[in-house]
Every structure is written in structure tokens, then in C-alpha cells.
Amino acid sequence: MAKVKGAIVVDFEKCKGCEICVVSCPADVIEMTKEVNAKGYHFAYAAKPDDCTGCANCAIVCPDGVITVYKIKIVVEKIA
Amino acid sequence: MAETSSSNDIVREENLVYAKTKVLTDNVMHYCPGCGHGTTHRLVAEVIEELGIQSDTIGVAPVGCSVLMYNYMDIDMQEAAHGRAPALATAIKRLLPEKYVFTYQGDGDLAAIGTSETIHACNRGENFTIIFINNGIYGMTGGQMAPTTLPNMKTSTSPYGRDVKMMGNPLKMTELVATLPGTCFVTRQSVHSPANVRKARKAIKKAFEYQNLKQGISFVEIVSNCSSGWKMTPLQSNEWMVENMFPFYPLGDIKIPEVQVEQKEGDVLHNSLNQIDKDSKQVKY
Numbered sequence: 001m002a003k004v005k006g007a008i009v010v011d012f013e014k015c016k017g018c019e020i021c022v023v024s025c026p027a028d029v030i031e032m033t034k035e036v037n038a039k040g041y042h043f044a045y046a047a048k049p050d051d052c053t054g055c056a057n058c059a060i061v062c063p064d065g066v067i068t069v070y071k072i073k074i075v076v077e078k079i080a
Numbered sequence: 081m082a083e084t085s086s087s088n089d090i091v092r093e094e095n096l097v098y099a100k101t102k103v104l105t106d107n108v109m110h111y112c113p114g115c116g117h118g119t120t121h122r123l124v125a126e127v128i129e130e131l132g133i134q135s136d137t138i139g140v141a142p143v144g145c146s147v148l149m150y151n152y153m154d155i156d157m158q159e160a161a162h163g164r165a166p167a168l169a170t171a172i173k174r175l176l177p178e179k180y181v182f183t184y185q186g187d188g189d190l191a192a193i194g195t196s197e198t199i200h201a202c203n204r205g206e207n208f209t210i211i212f213i214n215n216g217i218y219g220m221t222g223g224q225m226a227p228t229t230l231p232n233m234k235t236s237t238s239p240y241g242r243d244v245k246m247m248g249n250p251l252k253m254t255e256l257v258a259t260l261p262g263t264c265f266v267t268r269q270s271v272h273s274p275a276n277v278r279k280a281r282k283a284i285k286k287a288f289e290y291q292n293l294k295q296g297i298s299f300v301e302i303v304s305n306c307s308s309g310w311k312m313t314p315l316q317s318n319e320w321m322v323e324n325m326f327p328f329y330p331l332g333d334i335k336i337p338e339v340q341v342e343q344k345e346g347d348v349l350h351n352s353l354n355q356i357d358k359d360s361k362q363v364k365y
Contacts, residue, residue, distance in 0.1 A: 059098040060281075061119065063109075063119045070091050070092065
């Protein structure tokens with residue numbers, strides 16, 4: 001059985017904190033930070049990176065294109 | 081950024097699923113947080129990259145919030161006078177018919193001062209693409225009432241709501257141009273959710289491909305939010321848009337070309353033309 005695992009990288013200095021990625025994530029991975037970037041926006045980060053499936057929903061709705069998505073398949077061997 | 085050791089193993093070049101397209105420059109966009117302009121810019125850039133027409137595309141920037149669009153797109157662009165983008169695009173396309181030409185206009189540009197240029201370009205059946213961002217308000221100048229403002233919608237120049245008896249009815253440009261014989265593909269999309277972004281991307285791709293048909297203008301309206309003009313947060317404005325804008329501006333294809341493109345075998349560019357969107361989730365990114 002293969003398990004898909006993803007990871008996101010947020011270019012946080014360009015993030016404007018609109019939170020559209022937060023509601024678009026089906027696995028509720030993304031949250032906003034309490035600290036702010038140089039522009040004063042709370043930026044998005046992967047609060048639960050282990051739940052990310054690499055679906056790229058967050059990246060395709062991001063108006064500023066700050067999210068980069070990576071994905072791997074982990075093959076888990078079946079126990080007989 | 082807090083990252084676990086396992087995610088460091090995933091973040092590698094060979095595992096890349098999605099990154100910002102190189103047709104967009106690295107300049108930080110000046111748009112407000114959550115603005116649909118940014119998403120639409122990215123979709124246009126992605127389509128240009130996918131079709132491999134970066135050096136063959138000429139864009140026409142409007143006047144409005146997206147007036148600085150040429151700073152963000154790594155393609156040839158020309159700034160037009162207010163509302164005159166279709167006239168300029170007509171000239172470009174007639175002089176350079178082998179190039180892909182598109183205009184990118186807001187509702188103040190396309191539906192107010194540029195109504196005449198838009199309607200006549202559509203009626204003449206020029207072969208370029210119009211991308212029309214409709215947020216029902218003049219965003220750049222401070223949220224004044226636009227021709228596309230909904231009835232009873234509050235703006236800074238209609239503080240008690242748009243009174244249709246005094247100020248007239250909202251203008252549905254997309255339905256209007258669909259009735260003209262010079263348009264070949266007319267559709268209305270939005271970019272507020274992942275599914276809608278995928279559909280909008282498909283529509284923009286088709287619009288560019290239909291330029292090869294030489295049957296007229298392909299017109300894509302994007303119903304967008306304007307969180308600053310509507311005085312809401314980005315998420316609230318998206319919800320408001322779904323509740324109020326979509327019933328008046330319903331999404332979907334309004335006109336599709338009757339004659340289909342001759343398919344060449346293995347031609348990726350034309351393969352998607354004859355397929356009608358059934359399941360947007362199948363679009364690969």
C-alpha cells in the first residue's frame with residue numbers, strides 16, 4: 001500500500017495573510033502564525049505537516065503564488 | 081519555519097508538485113490580500129507556460145487595479161488608455177496575426193468607459209482573448225459604484241444601496257457580448273475556491289486556443305472579490321460573493337464554438353478542445 005505524503009514551503013515574506021489557503025486545505029494543515037512578517041501580515045505555515053497530502057489546493061488558490069508544494073509516495077509493505 | 085525532519089526529505093526538486101510559474105516575475109504584487117487579480121494573473125501565466133507561447137504572446141494592460149500588470153508578467157505587454165484595450169488589441173492582432181493577443185480588463189475599464197470599444201471589437205469578430213475581472217465596484221479609486229454593481233449594493237457613491245430606479249440596472253456584459261456574432265467562446269468563471277480555480281484555468285486555456293479558430297473573440301469573465309472595496313475580510317468577501325454575486329452573475333459557459341478544431345494526432349494543444357468540462361478534479365497541475 002502506498003501512502004502519499006506532502007509538504008509545503010511558504011515564501012512567508014510575500015504572504016499577505018488572506019487565509020484563503022487555510023479554508024481551502026482539505027486536511028486542515030495550514031494555520032496563520034502569531035508573529036508577523038516584515039510587512040506586518042500574519043503568514044501561513046504548515047501547523048500539522050504530517051497531515052499534508054500534497055494536493056496543492058492551497059497553492060492554486062493563493063493569490064500571490066507564495067506556496068510551493070512537494071509530494072512523495074511512501075510504499076508501506078503489507079504484513080502477511 | 082517549523083519543519084519536521086521528514087518534511088525536509090520531501091522538499092526536493094524531484095518531488096515538486098506545484099511551484100509558481102516562471103512566466104510571473106518575482107515582483108510582489110501590489111494587490112490587497114485575497115484579491116482575485118493575483119490568482120487570475122497566475123492562471124494566465126500558467127496557461128501561457130503550458131501552451132509554450134511565452135515569446136508569442138502580447139498582453140494589453142488596462143487602467144484600474146491591474147494597471148501595473150506588466151510588472152508581474154514576463155511577456156510583451158502594452159498599456160492601453162482607459163477602456164481602449166480592445167481597440168489596441170485589434171491593432172496588434174491585425175498587424176501580428178500569428179501572435180496570441182489578450183486584454184485584461186476590470187469592470188470599470190471594460191463595462192464603463194470601454195463599453196463601446198468592447199462591443200465593437202466583439203461585433204467585428206477580432207481574434208483575441210478578453211479576460212474580464214468583474215468585482216462590481218471601482219476598486220482602485222475608492223470603491224465607487226460601477227455599472228456592474230448589484231442592486232441595493234452599498235458603495236461609496238451609493239451609500240444607501242444602488243437604487244435601480246435612479247441609477248439603472250447592472251450591466252451583464254458577458255451575456256451581452258454572447259449575443260453578438262463576432263464572439264466564439266463566452267464563459268463566466270470565478271477563482272475563490274480550488275475547484276473554481278481549476279475550471280477558470282481550463283476556460284482561459286481554451287480561450288487562448290480558440291484564437292487559432294479565427295472565429296472571433298474568446299471572452300472570459302472572472303467574477304472576483306474586492307475585499308477593500310466591499311469593506312470585508314478576504315474570506316467574508318468570498319462568502320458574500322458566493323451568496324450575492326453568483327445568483328446575479330451565474331457561472332458557466334454561455335457560448336462555445338460550434339465548429340471544432342481539426343485534431344492533429346498527438347497535438348497536446350488541441351486535445352482538450354473537444355472535451356467539455358465534466359469533472360474539474362481531473363485537471364492535472
